[in-house]
Amino acid sequence: MARSMHxxxxxxxxxxxxxxxxxxxxxxxxxxxAASGQEAxxxxxxxxxxxxxxxxxxxxxxxxxxxxxxxxxxxxxxLIMITAHGSIGSAVEAMKRxxxxxxxxxxxxxxxxxxxxxxxxxxxxxxxxxxxxxxYAGTSQLSWGGIVGQSExxxxxxxxxxxxxxxxxxxxxxxxxxTGKDLLALAIHMRSEHAHGPFVAINCGAQSETLLESELFxxxxxxxxxxxxxxxxxxxxxxxxTLFLDEIGEISPKMQVNLLxxxxxxxxxxxxxxQPIDIDFxxxxxxxxDLRQLLREEQFREDFFYRINVLTIHIPPxxxxxxDVPVLADFFxxxxxxxxxxxxxxxxxxxVEILMGxxxxxxxxxxxxxxxxxxxxxxxRMIGAEELRFLKTYDDSCRSAPATLREAEILHLQGALExxxxxxxxxxxxxxxxxxxxxxxxxxxxxxxP
Amino acid sequence: xxVDISAEPLLDLIPYGEIDPLALSVLAANLxxxxxxxxxxxxxxxxxxxxxxxxxxxYDAVKIVGSLDRERDGARFRMGVIQRDLCIPILTYVYGxxxxxxxxxxxxxxxxxxxxxxxxxxxxxxxxxxxAGHLLGLEHCREPGCLMRFSKQLEQLDLxxxxxxxxxxxxxxRLLKRAVQNRY
Ligand SMILES: [Zn+2]
Ligand SMILES: [Zn+2]
Numbered sequence: 001m002a003r004s005m006h007x008x009x010x011x012x013x014x015x016x017x018x019x020x021x022x023x024x025x026x027x028x029x030x031x032x033x034a035a036s037g038q039e040a041x042x043x044x045x046x047x048x049x050x051x052x053x054x055x056x057x058x059x060x061x062x063x064x065x066x067x068x069x070x071x072x073x074x075x076x077x078x079l080i081m082i083t084a085h086g087s088i089g090s091a092v093e094a095m096k097r098x099x100x101x102x103x104x105x106x107x108x109x110x111x112x113x114x115x116x117x118x119x120x121x122x123x124x125x126x127x128x129x130x131x132x133x134x135x136y137a138g139t140s141q142l143s144w145g146g147i148v149g150q151s152e153x154x155x156x157x158x159x160x161x162x163x164x165x166x167x168x169x170x171x172x173x174x175x176x177x178x179t180g181k182d183l184l185a186l187a188i189h190m191r192s193e194h195a196h197g198p199f200v201a202i203n204c205g206a207q208s209e210t211l212l213e214s215e216l217f218x219x220x221x222x223x224x225x226x227x228x229x230x231x232x233x234x235x236x237x238x239x240x241x242t243l244f245l246d247e248i249g250e251i252s253p254k255m256q257v258n259l260l261x262x263x264x265x266x267x268x269x270x271x272x273x274x275q276p277i278d279i280d281f282x283x284x285x286x287x288x289x290d291l292r293q294l295l296r297e298e299q300f301r302e303d304f305f306y307r308i309n310v311l312t313i314h315i316p317p318x319x320x321x322x323x324d325v326p327v328l329a330d331f332f333x334x335x336x337x338x339x340x341x342x343x344x345x346x347x348x349x350x351x352v353e354i355l356m357g358x359x360x361x362x363x364x365x366x367x368x369x370x371x372x373x374x375x376x377x378x379x380x381r382m383i384g385a386e387e388l389r390f391l392k393t394y395d396d397s398c399r400s401a402p403a404t405l406r407e408a409e410i411l412h413l414q415g416a417l418e419x420x421x422x423x424x425x426x427x428x429x430x431x432x433x434x435x436x437x438x439x440x441x442x443x444x445x446x447x448x449x450p
Numbered sequence: 451x452x453v454d455i456s457a458e459p460l461l462d463l464i465p466y467g468e469i470d471p472l473a474l475s476v477l478a479a480n481l482x483x484x485x486x487x488x489x490x491x492x493x494x495x496x497x498x499x500x501x502x503x504x505x506x507x508x509y510d511a512v513k514i515v516g517s518l519d520r521e522r523d524g525a526r527f528r529m530g531v532i533q534r535d536l537c538i539p540i541l542t543y544v545y546g547x548x549x550x551x552x553x554x555x556x557x558x559x560x561x562x563x564x565x566x567x568x569x570x571x572x573x574x575x576x577x578x579x580x581x582a583g584h585l586l587g588l589e590h591c592r593e594p595g596c597l598m599r600f601s602k603q604l605e606q607l608d609l610x611x612x613x614x615x616x617x618x619x620x621x622x623x624r625l626l627k628r629a630v631q632n633r634y
Contacts, residue, residue, distance in 0.1 A: 108542050109541050426616075
């Protein structure tokens with residue numbers, strides 16, 4: 001992923017500068033270091049950074065003074081204050097004067113990682129320039145914040161986003177896996193009055209219940225074994241911004257009750273704490289499941305459902321808006337060509353035809369994976385039918401697929417495996433399922449390399 | 451060009467203190483199979499006491515990596531394996547530490563412990579492969595199913611499959627070819 005963010009680390013302790021810059025470099029950022037406030041300002045005059053990580057306590061100019069100097073020279077600069085353990089007072093002071101966050105050293109790797117995610121999200125917001133409407137007015141092609149297409153269906157969705165975004169109502173986004181519901185959530189955030197606050201996303205389906213709980217609510221020191229330090233949860237981080245709960249259909253009824261209480265009272269306590277914390281955020285949720293069905297099966301609470309589902313936006317699957325395929329394919333092709341440095345320029349008309357003839361069960365994500373793969377194997381400047389051969393056989397077999405679902409599944413799996421030379425790992429990735437699941441299915445259907 | 455890569459190890463696994471021999475075999479086998487990095491296990495050494503930080507009751511990963519990097523003998527890449535807790539000056543702990551595009555790395559099995567030994571080994575192998583990826587010059591990747599993704603918690607590490615995404619795989623093949631050519 002192209003990450004052009006440039007970061008300056010300012011600390012008088014060399015080991016801290018080195019350790020932080022090594023960590024950030026591995027994350028793909030370009031990093032420079034300065035040993036003092038004066039050096040930082042001198043370097044800044046040469047080249048501005050997007051983010052400054054500043055130690056609070058330094059000889060000469062201290063962190064707060066440097067913060068003021070940086071803000072005077074570069075008002076849009078993001079700054080994170082690093083403070084010594086136990087000096088929360090200085091951290092609070094720094095936040096009041098415009099630091100976006102703080103870290104008490106030494107900090108947990110996951111804490112640093114979470115803060116960087118927030119900085120990235122905030123930056124994405126800043127960079128997604130003009131409003132949605134301006135972006136596609138007068139052109140047939142829609143492209144905004146990674147949402148790409150030209151279909152009427154997508155235009156309808158974007159219009160709905162324009163309408164719901166400025167309201168403060170909770171929005172539920174529905175659509176199949178891989179349709180890009182996360183991008184729509186971000187689009188709503190950017191067009192809302194919370195746009196200048198944080199956009200905090202969490203996938204409710206990707207973690208265990210206990211982990212999700214501590215991730216959302218945070219915890220106080222000693223709340224459970226291993227909670228060595230107090231930690232803010234995502235609810236707290238989303239204050240003043242938007243909280244995006246992806247895969248909301250996966251959360252347990254107990255967690256639904258807890259969240260419902262937070263949404264109603266606009267306050268909550270960290271795990272192991274009893275100090276209520278006031279919060280205010282806009283809620284956007286998403287699911288690929290049929291929540292009404294879950295309601296009927298009593299796996300989803302009615303009161304919670306109506307709380308999160310004030311407004312609904314549905315994004316149709318890619319097979320219902322095939323006009324978006326060529327635009328999306330070109331978008332991903334340019335992206336991966338740039339990332340891998342391969343001189344791939346475009347798709348032949350025949351290749352586009354093949355892509356449009358396919359029914360994309362994995363939606364935009366599958367298209368993205370296919371293009372990524374094709375760019376990696378491409379030999380020439382143009383991608384032709386030859387490179388997409390795996391996709392064609394794979395689909396033809398599906399289309400002539402007869403009667404039963406079981407037969408269709410077997411043919412589909414077989415096609416994918418053939419396309420990947422029976423490499424189970426690659427085929428699983430293409431099908432967007434995990435390797436174990438695929439192996440199990442192969443065993444069940446007795447699928448073997450011929 | 452024909453190079454018999456099985457003959458010459460590219461990576462030395464160096465156990466510090468007592469390490470389960472089976473753990474070392476699993477690490478070496480996975481480095482070899484998943485990454486294609488010919489690996490050999492060296493005799494174990496005493497714990498690196500000069501890297502011990504008494505107040506934190508942890509070992510300084512940066513110091514261990516530095517001393518491994520300065521060693522003259524051995525394979526092109528060397529990776530320490532330790533059963534004690536590792537940290538770096540700014541972070542409360544690390545599972546592993548490595549030089550990006552460099553020679554030396556160290557991993558700790560301390561926080562990877564699981565009742566089922568198999569799970570501990572698998573976690574260790576994922577960390578070892580991830581750090582070896584850094585040695586080859588790979589940065590973190592954002593693909594959810596890729597070993598070069600930074601795992602915030604063990605739960606995330608456990609969810610990772612034992613493989614790289616296609617972009618990283620492509621990059622590894624390229625970097626490995628280069629490493630084989632410059633093995634000395
Ligand atoms: Zn890493
Ligand atoms: Zn990757």
